[in-house]
Amino acid sequence: MGELVSLNRARKARKRAEDATQAAANRVAHGRTKAEKQAERQERARQEAVLDGAALERGRDDAKATSEV
DSSP states (O other): OOOOOOHHHHHHHHHHHHHHHHHHHHHHHHOOOHHHHHHHHHHHHHHHHHHHHHHHHHHHHHHHHHHHO
16 A cells, blocks of 8 residues: 555645745845845944934034033
8 A cells, every 4th residue: 555645734745845936936036145135234234323423413512502502
């Protein structure tokens, strides 16, 4: 006699394989490389640092101006 196969497991395994194939195709069509993602993260962090620095500078000047009045 042949090996018993759970039809539920076979169906789920086939579905997982199809999903993995589709995901790979989507990554190729729409994805970004790891280097691109890392470069964007670094640029975003740099921009936030510049904005935070400018906000702190402005905040000190405003506080100084109100205390002098």
